[in-house]
Amino acid sequence: MMKTTASLTIAAALFAVATTASAERSGKDVYSTKCFVCHASGAAGAPKFGNKDDWAPRIAKGEDAMMETIHKGKGGMPPKGTCADCSDAELKAAMEYMVNAAK
Numbered sequence: 132m133m134k135t136t137a138s139l140t141i142a143a144a145l146f147a148v149a150t151t152a153s154a155e156r157s158g159k160d161v162y163s164t165k166c167f168v169c170h171a172s173g174a175a176g177a178p179k180f181g182n183k184d185d186w187a188p189r190i191a192k193g194e195d196a197m198m199e200t201i202h203k204g205k206g207g208m209p210p211k212g213t214c215a216d217c218s219d220a221e222l223k224a225a226m227e228y229m230v231n232a233a234k
Contacts, residue, residue: 158228161221165214175207186233197226
């Protein structure tokens with residue numbers, strides 16, 4: 132009985148970790164843990180968070196163009212920025228979070 136209880140406890144813990152690890156992060160979470168490194172200061176030519184002038188030309192090109200830049204990288208920004216482990220949905224959420232802050 133003790134082995135069964137221990138096995139179930141371990142299985143539950145592993146499931147909880149796997150579920151947590153695969154949960155999508157919000158745009159704010161991705162920005163706050165990854166994107167802010169460059170976008171808070173404008174490092175390497177990154178458009179600054181909340182700066183309408185920096186973001187206006189990018190917004191004018193549209194979301195598809197911005198997502199292409201995010202996926203391929205540009206200038207000092209590597210592909211996917213500093214978030215190699217981000218899903219497409221997380222990258223899009225981060226982009227939308229930054230764009231909305233600049234409107």
